[in-house]
Amino acid sequence: MQTHFHMIRNYLRLGVLMLLLAAFAAPLAAQSVRPPGNAVNLDDGREEGPSNTLGDVSDTQLWDNFRGGDPADFLAAAPEGQLMTTTGQQWRLIREQYIRKYLGWLPLVVIGLLAVFYLIRGPMKISAGRSGKTLPRFTLSARVAHWFMAAVFIILGVTGMIILLGRPLIGPYLGLEVNSVLSSASLQGHNLFGPVFIFALIWLFIKFVRGNFFQMVDLKWIFKLGGFFGGHVSSRQFNFGEKSWFWMVILGGILVSVTGVIMLFPGLVDDIRWLQLSTILHALGAVVLIAVAFGHIYVGSIGMEGSIDSMLKGEVDENWAKEHHDLWYEEVTGKSAKEETL
Amino acid sequence: MSKTADIAVQKFLEHTDSEAASFFEACVHCGECAEACHFYLATDDPRYTPTYKLRPMERAYRRDKAPLSTLKKMLGLAPKPVTEAELKEWEELVYDSCNMCGRCTLVCPMGIDIAGTIRKMREGYAAAGLVPDGLKAAAAKVEKTTSPMGVTIKALEAQIAHQEKATGIKIEIDKKGADYMATFSSMEIMGYPEVLGAYARLFKRAGLSWTISSVAYEATNVGVQIGSSPMARGILERVVKAAEDLGVKYVISPECGHAYGAIRWAGPNMMGRRFKFEVVHIIELLDQLRREGKIPAGKKDGRRITLHDPCQIVRRGGLLKEPRKLLDESCDDFIEMKGAGITNFCCGGGGGVSANPRANVLKTKAFSQKLAQLDGIDSLEAVVVPCGNCRTVFEDGLEAYDKDGIEVLGLAELVAETLAADGHKQG
Amino acid sequence: MSFLDLVEGPMFYIAATIFVAAGLWRLIGIIRIGRKPDISPAKGSATGGFIKGNLRHFFPRGIFARRTMVHILGGYGFHIGLFVLVFFGAYHIEFLDQRLLGFSWPALPRWGFLLAAEIAFIGLIVLWVRRISDPVMRLISDKDDHIGSWLTFLVMLSGAFAMEQAHDSLRATHMLLVNIWLIYFPFSRLMHAFTVVLSRGNSGATYGRKGMNP
Numbered sequence: 001m002q003t004h005f006h007m008i009r010n011y012l013r014l015g016v017l018m019l020l021l022a023a024f025a026a027p028l029a030a031q032s033v034r035p036p037g038n039a040v041n042l043d044d045g046r047e048e049g050p051s052n053t054l055g056d057v058s059d060t061q062l063w064d065n066f067r068g069g070d071p072a073d074f075l076a077a078a079p080e081g082q083l084m085t086t087t088g089q090q091w092r093l094i095r096e097q098y099i100r101k102y103l104g105w106l107p108l109v110v111i112g113l114l115a116v117f118y119l120i121r122g123p124m125k126i127s128a129g130r131s132g133k134t135l136p137r138f139t140l141s142a143r144v145a146h147w148f149m150a151a152v153f154i155i156l157g158v159t160g161m162i163i164l165l166g167r168p169l170i171g172p173y174l175g176l177e178v179n180s181v182l183s184s185a186s187l188q189g190h191n192l193f194g195p196v197f198i199f200a201l202i203w204l205f206i207k208f209v210r211g212n213f214f215q216m217v218d219l220k221w222i223f224k225l226g227g228f229f230g231g232h233v234s235s236r237q238f239n240f241g242e243k244s245w246f247w248m249v250i251l252g253g254i255l256v257s258v259t260g261v262i263m264l265f266p267g268l269v270d271d272i273r274w275l276q277l278s279t280i281l282h283a284l285g286a287v288v289l290i291a292v293a294f295g296h297i298y299v300g301s302i303g304m305e306g307s308i309d310s311m312l313k314g315e316v317d318e319n320w321a322k323e324h325h326d327l328w329y330e331e332v333t334g335k336s337a338k339e340e341t342l
Numbered sequence: 343m344s345k346t347a348d349i350a351v352q353k354f355l356e357h358t359d360s361e362a363a364s365f366f367e368a369c370v371h372c373g374e375c376a377e378a379c380h381f382y383l384a385t386d387d388p389r390y391t392p393t394y395k396l397r398p399m400e401r402a403y404r405r406d407k408a409p410l411s412t413l414k415k416m417l418g419l420a421p422k423p424v425t426e427a428e429l430k431e432w433e434e435l436v437y438d439s440c441n442m443c444g445r446c447t448l449v450c451p452m453g454i455d456i457a458g459t460i461r462k463m464r465e466g467y468a469a470a471g472l473v474p475d476g477l478k479a480a481a482a483k484v485e486k487t488t489s490p491m492g493v494t495i496k497a498l499e500a501q502i503a504h505q506e507k508a509t510g511i512k513i514e515i516d517k518k519g520a521d522y523m524a525t526f527s528s529m530e531i532m533g534y535p536e537v538l539g540a541y542a543r544l545f546k547r548a549g550l551s552w553t554i555s556s557v558a559y560e561a562t563n564v565g566v567q568i569g570s571s572p573m574a575r576g577i578l579e580r581v582v583k584a585a586e587d588l589g590v591k592y593v594i595s596p597e598c599g600h601a602y603g604a605i606r607w608a609g610p611n612m613m614g615r616r617f618k619f620e621v622v623h624i625i626e627l628l629d630q631l632r633r634e635g636k637i638p639a640g641k642k643d644g645r646r647i648t649l650h651d652p653c654q655i656v657r658r659g660g661l662l663k664e665p666r667k668l669l670d671e672s673c674d675d676f677i678e679m680k681g682a683g684i685t686n687f688c689c690g691g692g693g694g695v696s697a698n699p700r701a702n703v704l705k706t707k708a709f710s711q712k713l714a715q716l717d718g719i720d721s722l723e724a725v726v727v728p729c730g731n732c733r734t735v736f737e738d739g740l741e742a743y744d745k746d747g748i749e750v751l752g753l754a755e756l757v758a759e760t761l762a763a764d765g766h767k768q769g
Numbered sequence: 770m771s772f773l774d775l776v777e778g779p780m781f782y783i784a785a786t787i788f789v790a791a792g793l794w795r796l797i798g799i800i801r802i803g804r805k806p807d808i809s810p811a812k813g814s815a816t817g818g819f820i821k822g823n824l825r826h827f828f829p830r831g832i833f834a835r836r837t838m839v840h841i842l843g844g845y846g847f848h849i850g851l852f853v854l855v856f857f858g859a860y861h862i863e864f865l866d867q868r869l870l871g872f873s874w875p876a877l878p879r880w881g882f883l884l885a886a887e888i889a890f891i892g893l894i895v896l897w898v899r900r901i902s903d904p905v906m907r908l909i910s911d912k913d914d915h916i917g918s919w920l921t922f923l924v925m926l927s928g929a930f931a932m933e934q935a936h937d938s939l940r941a942t943h944m945l946l947v948n949i950w951l952i953y954f955p956f957s958r959l960m961h962a963f964t965v966v967l968s969r970g971n972s973g974a975t976y977g978r979k980g981m982n983p
C-alpha cells in the first residue's frame with residue numbers, strides 16, 4: 001500500500017545519488033594525475049626510456065594508449081586490450097577526498113544538533129503526566145527482534161567506522177600498528193556479522209512492517225511537523241517519523257546488504273566498477289543510517305518521556321499513548337483518547 | 343538468624359540429596375517452566391515461575407551444601423543466608439501457587455523435577471510451622487478422625503448403608519482374608535458416595551472379594567500435601583498396618599491424586615520396607631478386569647464426553663492409557679481435549695491448594711486454563727474426572743465461570759453404569 | 770616468551786587443568802551427596818530411564834514449543850553452531866592437535882566455519898536479548914547468567930576478530946579470554962553443560978521406574 005509520496009521519495013534518493021556521482025566526476029577531471037595540456041618534454045640529456053620503442057610517440061601519447069580512451073569519460077566501457085583504467089583512480093579519489101574527508105562528520109553533526117535541541121527544548125514530557133496505567137505496545141518477539149538488530153547494528157557500525165576512518169583518525173594518534181590491528185579485527189568482525197545483519201533485517205521487517213505503511217494521517221503530521229507547529233497531531237500505531245525511520249532502515253539496509261554481499265563475494269560481478277560503486281554506496285548508506293540512528297536513539301530515550309518503556313517493557317503509559325498515538329490508543333482500547341485516564 | 347529460618351534451612355539441606363542437588367546445579371534460568379505453569383499462564387505474574395518458587399531451598403544448598411561452596415564462602419562469593427522474612431514471603435509461592443502437578447518438570451530442557459523438589463522444600467516449611475492455616479486445620483482433623491474432612495467411621499457406615507440399599511449388594515467392613523482392601527478419599531465418601539455402590543457392583547460382577555477397613559478407610563495423605571514426612575509416614579502406617587492385619591493381597595488406591603503416589607511410590611521408602619501387599623490403582627484394576635473379560639462393557643453412554651487427566655495419576659503416576667481404553671469402550675462420543683494426556687493441565691486444586699482457603703481466588707484464576715480446554719470442545723456435555731479432589735475443583739470452577747451445564751463424572755461410576763447386563767441373577 | 774606463547778602455553782595448561790579439576794570436583798561432589806535407594810516395586814527400568822531421559826529432553830514438546838519458538842531456535846542455533854565451530858574450525862583443530870591431543874580430524878571449509886559462527890552469534894545474542902526483555906527471565910536471572918553470556922560472547926567475538934591470523938595480538942586476546950572462560954566455567958552456571966546429564970538422568974530414572982518415558 002505505497003503512496004505516491006513514498007515512491008517519489010525513492011526516486012528522489014536515486015536521483016540525488018546519481019547527481020552526486022556525476023558531480024564528483026567533473027571536478028575530478030581537474031584533479032586527475034594527467035599532466036596539463038601544455039606540458040612538454042624537456043631535454044635533460046638522459047636516455048629516453050621505453051617510449052623510444054615506439055619511435056616518435058611521446059610519453060603522454062604512450063600513457064594515453066595504455067589507457068585507451070578519454071580518461072574523463074567516467075562511464076566509458078573498458079575495451080579489451082586496455083592496460084589501465086582511470087576509473088580506479090577516480091574511485092580512490094572519491095573515497096579519499098569526499099567520503100573519508102567529509103562523510104565521517106555527518107554523525108557528529110547530528111549528535112551536535114541533537115545536543116543543541118536537547119539544551120534548548122529539553123525532553124518532551126508527557127503533558128498530562130504519567131497516569132500509572134499501561135497498555136501493551138510491543139510483543140516480546142518484536143522487542144527481541146528490535147534489540148537483536150540494535151546489537152548487530154552497533155557491532156557493524158563500530159567495526160565499519162574503524163575500517164573507513166581508521167587510518168586518518170586512529171593512525172596519527174595511536175600509531176599505524178594499532179590501526180592495523182584494529183582494522184584487521186574490524187574487517188574480520190564486520191565481514192562475519194554482515195550476513196547476520198541480513199537475517200536481522202528480514203526479521204525486523206516481518207515484525208514491524210504492519211502498521212508502517214504511509215497513510216493520509218501522515219501528511220497532516222508532516223504539515224504540523226509532528227506537533228512542532230500547531231500543537232496536537234494524530235497518529236496511529238506509528239507516526240510519520242517512525243515510519244520514515246523504518247523504511248530508511250529497510251531500504252538503506254537493503255542497500256548496505258546488497259553492496260556488502262557484492263564486496264564479500266567479488267566474483268559475483270564481472271565489472272570492477274560494480275565493486276567500486278558498492279564501496280561508495282555502502283559507506284554512504286551506512287553512515288547515513290548511523291547518523292539518523294542517533295536521532296532515533298535520542299527520541300527513543302531521553303528526548304521523549306515514556307518512549308523507552310515501549311521497547312524495554314513492551315508497555316506504555318496510557319497518557320503517553322493518548323498524546324502521541326491517539327488513534328492507535330482508540331483502536332486498541334475502544335475508548336476515546338480525549339477522555340482523561342483516572 | 344531466626345530459629346524458624348534455622349529449622350527450615352536445616353530441613354532443606356537434609357532433604358537435598360544428590361538428585362535435588364543435580365537439579366539445583368542444572369537450572370540455567372531459561373524460564374520455560376513458566377510457560378507450562380497454569381498459575382503463571384493465568385496471571386502473567388513472573389513470581390509464579392516454578393524455578394523461582396524453589397529459590398530459598400536452592401540458596402540454602404548453594405551456601406551450605408554445594409560442592410565448592412566452602413571455597414566460595416571464604417571468598418565472600420557464596421549467596422546470603424535465607425531469612426525468615428524471605429521464607430514467609432515464599433510461603434504463598436510454595437503452597438498457594440503450586441499443585442506439584444509436574445507440568446514444569448515435563449517442559450524443562452534440563453529435565454529438572456521442579457514439582458518433586460517443591461515436595462522436598464515443603465519439608466522445611468512443615469518443620470518450621472510455616473504452613474497455611476487450611477492445611478493445619480486438615481492435619482488436626484486427621485489427627486482426630488484419620489480424615490482431613492473429619493469423616494468418622496459412623497459417617498462412612500451411614501454412606502455404606504445407603505449404597506447397600508441402592509444397589510442391593512452387601513459391602514463388608516473389616517473382612518479378614520479378603521483379596522482387596524479399598525480405600526477412599528473423604529471427598530468421595532461425603533460428596534460422591536455413589537462410588538461405593540459402583541465398587542460393589544463392579545467387584546460383584548468380577549467376582550472379587552473385597553473389604554473396607556474401619557480404621558483405615560481414608561486414602562488421602564495430608565502429610566504429603568503439607569510436606570511433612572513424619573506426618574505422611576504416620577498416616578500411611580495406619581493403612582499399611584490395617585491391610586497387613588486383614589491379610590489382603592491388594593490395597594486399592596482410589597480416584598484420588600496424591601493418595602496413589604503416597605502409597606505406591608513414596609510409601610515403601612517412607613516406611614523403610616516393602617509392603618506385604620501390592621498397591622493397585624482402581625483405574626489399573628478396572629482396566630485389568632476389563633481385559634480379563636470380567637467387567638464387559640454394555641450399552642455405551644451417548645453423551646459427548648471428555649477426560650481430565652489427574653496429574654498424580656497420569657503424568658506423575660504412569661496410568662496414561664488405562665482411563666482412555668475404559669472410556670473408549672464405555673462411551674459413544676468420547677473426545678480428547680487439546681493437550682490431553684501427559685501434558686494435560688492441572689485442575690489447580692491438587693497438592694493441598696484446595697484445602698487452603700487463602701488460595702481460593704488464585705485457584706479459580708488458574709482453572710481458566712482448564713476451562714479453555716473444555717471450551718475447545720463444541721457441545722461438550724460431560725467430563726470424566728477420575729479424582730475426587732479434581733472433581734470438587736471442577737464443580738466449583740465451572741460454577742464460578744457460569745459453565746455448570748457440563749456434568750462432572752467419576753470413572754468407576756461411569757464404568758459401573760455402562761456394565762453389560764448380567765446374564766445371571768444373584769440373590 | 771611472547772605474550773602469545775604465554776597465553777597459548779603455560780596459561781592455557783593451567784586454565785585447562787582448573788577447568789577439568791574443578792569441574793570434576795563439582796560433578797563428583799554432587800553425586801557423592803548420595804540418595805536413599807528407592808525400594809518401591811518398580812514398573813520399569815531406572816537405568817533405561819536415565820538414558821532415555823537424557824535423549825528425550827533434546828526434543829521440545831510440541832504443545833509448549835509454540836509459545837517460545839524464538840527461545841528454542843536461538844538455543845539450538847547457539848549450541849549447535851558453537852559446537853561445530855569449536856570442534857570443526859580449522860584453527861581450533863590445529864590448536865588442539867598441537868597443544869593437547871596430538872591428532873587431528875577434517876576441518877570445515879572456511880564458509881562452513883563462518884556459517885556456524887554466524888548462527889552461533891545469532892543464537893547467543895537473541896537469547897541474551899530475550900533474557901533482558903522477558904519479565905520471567907528478568908526476574909529469575911542473576912549475575913552469573915549475564916557474566917556467562919557476555920564472557921562467551923567476548924570469546925566468540927575476539928575469535929572472529931582474530932581470523933586470518935594477521936596479528937598475534939588479536940590471537941593472544943582471544944586465547945586470553947578463552948583461558949578466563951575456562952577458569953570461570955566450573956564455578957558457574959556454565960557447568961550446565963555437564964550437570965544436564967545428571968538432572969535429565971535423575972528425573973528420567975524416576976519416570977523409568979514408573980514405567981514411563983515422558
